Amino acid sequence: MDxxxxxxxxxxxxxxxxxxxxxxxxxxxxxxxxxxLLRLLFWLVIAAGLIFDREIYNFLVAHHLTDSVPLSxxxxxxxxxxxxxxxxxxxxxxxxxxxxxxxxxxHERLSIRLSSKS
Amino acid sequence: MNANEKVCIIxxxxxxxxxxxxxxxxxxxxxxxxxxxxxxxxxxVNDGSADNTSTEVTKRPxxxxxxxxxxxxxxxATRTGLSYARQHGFTAAIxxxxxxxxxPDDAAKLINEILKSEADLxxxxxxxxxxxxxxxxxxxxxxxxxxxxxxxxxxxxxxQSGMKAFSxxxxxxxxxxxxxxxxxxxxxxxxxxxxxxxSEVPIKVIYTTYSLSKGQxxxxxxxxxxxxxxxxxxxRFMRSING
Numbered sequence: 001m002d003x004x005x006x007x008x009x010x011x012x013x014x015x016x017x018x019x020x021x022x023x024x025x026x027x028x029x030x031x032x033x034x035x036x037l038l039r040l041l042f043w044l045v046i047a048a049g050l051i052f053d054r055e056i057y058n059f060l061v062a063h064h065l066t067d068s069v070p071l072s073x074x075x076x077x078x079x080x081x082x083x084x085x086x087x088x089x090x091x092x093x094x095x096x097x098x099x100x101x102x103x104x105x106x107h108e109r110l111s112i113r114l115s116s117k118s
Numbered sequence: 119m120n121a122n123e124k125v126c127i128i129x130x131x132x133x134x135x136x137x138x139x140x141x142x143x144x145x146x147x148x149x150x151x152x153x154x155x156x157x158x159x160x161x162x163v164n165d166g167s168a169d170n171t172s173t174e175v176t177k178r179p180x181x182x183x184x185x186x187x188x189x190x191x192x193x194x195a196t197r198t199g200l201s202y203a204r205q206h207g208f209t210a211a212i213x214x215x216x217x218x219x220x221x222p223d224d225a226a227k228l229i230n231e232i233l234k235s236e237a238d239l240x241x242x243x244x245x246x247x248x249x250x251x252x253x254x255x256x257x258x259x260x261x262x263x264x265x266x267x268x269x270x271x272x273x274x275x276x277x278q279s280g281m282k283a284f285s286x287x288x289x290x291x292x293x294x295x296x297x298x299x300x301x302x303x304x305x306x307x308x309x310x311x312x313x314x315x316x317s318e319v320p321i322k323v324i325y326t327t328y329s330l331s332k333g334q335x336x337x338x339x340x341x342x343x344x345x346x347x348x349x350x351x352x353x354r355f356m357r358s359i360n361g
Contacts, residue, residue, distance in 0.1 A: 107187060108198045111184050
């Protein structure tokens with residue numbers, strides 16, 4: 001199978017899912033129109049990158065931006081992207097934990113206060 | 119021990135309507151320490167039960183009922199009970215299960231021990247006499263003891279025991295975060311971290327078909343064990359990051 005086609009096949013479902021999710025959030029009024037536009041823009045930029053991956057890659061190769069000895073620009077971008085994703089995951093995970101703790105605390109205080117009133 | 123001692127028994131309960139009444143009726147309402155008789159406050163934390171647990175407790179006016187608005191787990195219910203004890207100035211607290219597996223005499227025994235001894239946390243261990251205990255539960259609990267030891271460096275013979283006694287110092291110092299059954303190990307870990315004195319006292323366990331049907335180790339043990347490990351790792355990890 002063509003590697004470019006494989007790249008699109010593997011990643012396109014994520015983009016579809018992202019767009020559908022953004023649309024659902026807009027319909028449920030979780031995000032406003034601006035939020036929807038931002039999300040759509042984000043996923044469409046990724047989709048464009050995927051669709052034109054052959055052209056982009058040819059451009060990078062032609063300009064020696066993927067030379068991997070000692071480190072290519074593509075390597076730098078890729079590694080930075082991975083690290084940034086890990087950073088985001090970590091940040092979200094810790095924020096979720098803090099939020100969970102606050103909800104637990106709220107639940108506990110509410111339960112005690114309501115019980116003492118009854 | 120002084121005249122201002124306040125003692126409570128905390129019972130987290132979830133869908134225990136069929137047994138909670140008899141458990142409450144059997145519990146001691148006072149304990150004699152030397153020449154002094156101390157009243158015992160029983161606190162039931164109803165963890166969002168869908169049955170008549172709450173109604174059964176309200177029929178007994180001597181018991182304090184705290185209703186969780188939604189079901190949150192045994193750890194969350196115990197945390198609420200300990201928080202209540204902290205807020206109301208209790209000097210000693212006992213936690214015990216609501217399914218009737220703990221002997222009421224052991225509650226009085228643990229109160230005596232926590233008030234008389236130097237210990238801050240006493241664990242009622244079921245492992246001094248394992249007769250009647252199903253083999254899979256023995257193996258499962260011993261496995262969880264080992265996991266707790268390797269993760270937190272503290273060894274107790276019955277990490278999953280629901281019957282524990284807390285001194286005032288322990289009530290103040292132990293703040294658990296686990297909502298589920300990992301809270302038992304977390305209590306021991308926190309006591310170890312806070313340099314509290316931990317001891318063990320043997321207790322008797324009444325195994326009935328009902329009590330055996332309850333508890334996480336009665337289900338698929340490997341899955342429960344994995345879930346338990348994941349929860350403890352999460353607690354260990356998040357405490358390192360978020361404090």
